[in-house]
Amino acid sequence: MDVIFILALLVLYAATHWLVVALARLKEPE
Amino acid sequence: MTAAAGTLIVCFLMLTLVCVKPVGLYMANVFDGRPIWALRAGAPLEQRIYRLCGVDAQREMSWQQYTIGLLVLNLIGALAVYALQRLQLWLPLNPQKFAALTPDSAFNTAVSFATNTNWQAYSGESAMSYLTQMLGLAVQNFLSAASGIVVAIALIRGLARHSADTIGNVWVDLTRSTLYVLVPLALLLAIALVSQGVIQNFSAYKDVSTAEALTYQQQKADAAGNSLKDAAGNPVQERLTTHTQTLPMGPIASQESIKELGTNGGGFLNANSAHPYENPTALSNLLEMLAILIIPAALTYTFGRMVGDTRQGWAVFAAMTILFVSMVSIACYNEQRGNPLIARFGVDQTASPLQPGGNMEGKEARFGIAASALFATVTTSTSCGAVNSAHDSYTPLGGFVPLFNMQLGEVVYGGVGTGLYSMLIFAIVGVFIAGLMIGRTPEYLGKKIEAFEMKMSSIAILVMPFIVLVGTAVAVSMSAGQGAVGNPQAHGFSEILYAFSSASNNNGSAFGGISPNTLFYNSALGLCMWLGRFWPIVAVLAVAGSLAAKKRIPVSDGTMPTHGVTFVILLIGTVLLVGALTFVPALALGPIVEHLMLWAHP
Numbered sequence: 047m048d049v050i051f052i053l054a055l056l057v058l059y060a061a062t063h064w065l066v067v068a069l070a071r072l073k074e075p076e
Numbered sequence: 077m078t079a080a081a082g083t084l085i086v087c088f089l090m091l092t093l094v095c096v097k098p099v100g101l102y103m104a105n106v107f108d109g110r111p112i113w114a115l116r117a118g119a120p121l122e123q124r125i126y127r128l129c130g131v132d133a134q135r136e137m138s139w140q141q142y143t144i145g146l147l148v149l150n151l152i153g154a155l156a157v158y159a160l161q162r163l164q165l166w167l168p169l170n171p172q173k174f175a176a177l178t179p180d181s182a183f184n185t186a187v188s189f190a191t192n193t194n195w196q197a198y199s200g201e202s203a204m205s206y207l208t209q210m211l212g213l214a215v216q217n218f219l220s221a222a223s224g225i226v227v228a229i230a231l232i233r234g235l236a237r238h239s240a241d242t243i244g245n246v247w248v249d250l251t252r253s254t255l256y257v258l259v260p261l262a263l264l265l266a267i268a269l270v271s272q273g274v275i276q277n278f279s280a281y282k283d284v285s286t287a288e289a290l291t292y293q294q295q296k297a298d299a300a301g302n303s304l305k306d307a308a309g310n311p312v313q314e315r316l317t318t319h320t321q322t323l324p325m326g327p328i329a330s331q332e333s334i335k336e337l338g339t340n341g342g343g344f345l346n347a348n349s350a351h352p353y354e355n356p357t358a359l360s361n362l363l364e365m366l367a368i369l370i371i372p373a374a375l376t377y378t379f380g381r382m383v384g385d386t387r388q389g390w391a392v393f394a395a396m397t398i399l400f401v402s403m404v405s406i407a408c409y410n411e412q413r414g415n416p417l418i419a420r421f422g423v424d425q426t427a428s429p430l431q432p433g434g435n436m437e438g439k440e441a442r443f444g445i446a447a448s449a450l451f452a453t454v455t456t457s458t459s460c461g462a463v464n465s466a467h468d469s470y471t472p473l474g475g476f477v478p479l480f481n482m483q484l485g486e487v488v489y490g491g492v493g494t495g496l497y498s499m500l501i502f503a504i505v506g507v508f509i510a511g512l513m514i515g516r517t518p519e520y521l522g523k524k525i526e527a528f529e530m531k532m533s534s535i536a537i538l539v540m541p542f543i544v545l546v547g548t549a550v551a552v553s554m555s556a557g558q559g560a561v562g563n564p565q566a567h568g569f570s571e572i573l574y575a576f577s578s579a580s581n582n583n584g585s586a587f588g589g590i591s592p593n594t595l596f597y598n599s600a601l602g603l604c605m606w607l608g609r610f611w612p613i614v615a616v617l618a619v620a621g622s623l624a625a626k627k628r629i630p631v632s633d634g635t636m637p638t639h640g641v642t643f644v645i646l647l648i649g650t651v652l653l654v655g656a657l658t659f660v661p662a663l664a665l666g667p668i669v670e671h672l673m674l675w676a677h678p
Binding site: 047048050051052054055056058059062063065066067069070072073 | 535
């Protein structure tokens with residue numbers, strides 16, 4: 047269970063990191 | 077509302093107002109790096125921290141670098157709190173020999189304290205070692221509060237700078253907000269609280285024999301922690317008798333002070349600020365409420381100062397104050413009005429010199445109606461979540477106030493940093509709407525508001541209602557979600573809606589009546605807390621970066637003033653419209669229908 051919840055934390059971080067990258071790309075064409 | 081309640085509210089607001097300018101000016105000087113006495117005195121320590129961490133304090137960051145730095149710090153914080161909870165049995169400062177928390181509870185608490193939510197599915201005095209409380213939870217109280225402040229400061233810099241690629245250095249801002257703002261204020265408040273009787277020690281808990289046997293009822297729960305119910309759907313109660321009372325001990329004052337100042341809200345004890353060891357007197361109650369509001373309110377002045385026009389900050393402060401007074405008045409009026417079902421039994425609910433009257437269920441006798449309703453409004457209009465009364469026991473419309481405060485996005489002063497940056501996002505949406513109405517390109521503080529800013533503002537505002545409503549819908553449609561609820565019908569729905577509103581807005585207060593320490597709620601609310609905290613932060617910092625890069629447009633005849641009455645009304649309207657349109661259908665199923673049922677057949 048520990049592995050699952052630590053992985054869950056890492057996945058939540060990764061999803062938020064992805065959002066930073068996605069929003070930065072959204073800005074580039076302007 | 078009684079005259080005493082009105083006096084308390086007015087005096088409290090006056091005290092807050094008095095603090096806004098000096099504290100706001102001090103924070104503006106700290107974040108602008110002006111050579112004030114505090115920065116000069118703390119410079120050796122500050123420089124040592126940078127050297128130890130390998131930080132180049134002179135290096136400015138783009139919004140992406142700033143955001144990633146903040147995210148990494150909070151991820152490390154969450155992992156550390158998780159590890160402390162799982163390993164506490166083998167670590168020092170655990171005189172009660174508390175076992176490790178379950179993995180799902182540890183996950184929920186780790187996310188909760190990293191996101192400034194401080195939702196507590198556990199009971200502090202019967203689960204957490206002193207080390208976990210101090211090294212895990214209290215440290216996160218500082219770091220999560222500092223994280224909120226620096227996002228607000230970055231957005232202010234975005235508005236204040238022009239043609240710039242950077243919005244500051246996240247490590248410098250975090251260090252300064254902790255070292256010069258949070259730590260000194262927390263130290264002062266902790267000493268003040270100790271003077272009022274809040275305890276601060278490392279003693280083991282004390283067992284005392286009571287003068288007479290105590291018989292009490294509690295809800296029966298199954299092995300998974302879900303409350304058991306009879307055939308009619310009512311919770312099963314069990315009667316217990318005891319001759320012993322265990323008095324919890326611990327370093328409470330030090331945690332209590334940052335709990336309020338950082339708008340964290342996670343109590344050392346399960347009863348939170350209703351417990352006499354956390355909040356013993358009327359004066360400690362006033363100090364705690366003031367501590368919750370002082371930084372969020374003062375940040376409006378910091379904003380005005382840093383953008384070079386303090387009128388801008390006062391306009392935001394005025395909008396927040398009008399909303400605050402409206403909400404606290406609704407709460408006070410409805411709680412003082414009392415409960416018609418109790419009146420039916422001949423109970424006198426009128427205020428007199430001998431009793432506060434009104435709906436005293438779930439409230440401490442030493443605080444009464446006004447100080448409880450005011451605390452409930454303060455704690456939910458900010459992202460604090462500390463409680464000095466049971467919100468679940470409020471009248472339907474009294475309980476509607478804390479629920480709606482959170483659903484507005486906690487912008488009525490708001491959390492430390494989060495309140496200001498969320499309100500500025502509403503200001504951007506407000507000037508966009510105004511621009512559409514008069515056919516001009518919207519601008520705010522000399523910055524054109526264009527498609528990218530509106531997309532980011534939409535994300536920042538809509539993430540929260542999306543996860544609240546979807547989370548609530550999932551919970552009410554699953555047996556795992558329904559099983560934890562202690563009340564049937566509309567009130568039970570309110571309890572679930574409140575839990576998801578509290579988690580997604582990083583408030584952390586609980587309506588009560590719900591047993592959320594289950595795999596479902598620990599996981600679902602943990603997810604909501606993370607997304608509700610960091611996804612809007614990413615969008616806000618993207619706005620900050622975009623605004624910083626823009627040129628400043630000179631003021632012209634067509635520029636809409638953003639420091640006048642019209643703007644204040646526009647800002648309030650935007651906040652209320654977004655909040656109302658999003659949540660009124662859900663609120664109609666909870667507190668509103670409950671209010672109608674209560675008063676239809678009194």
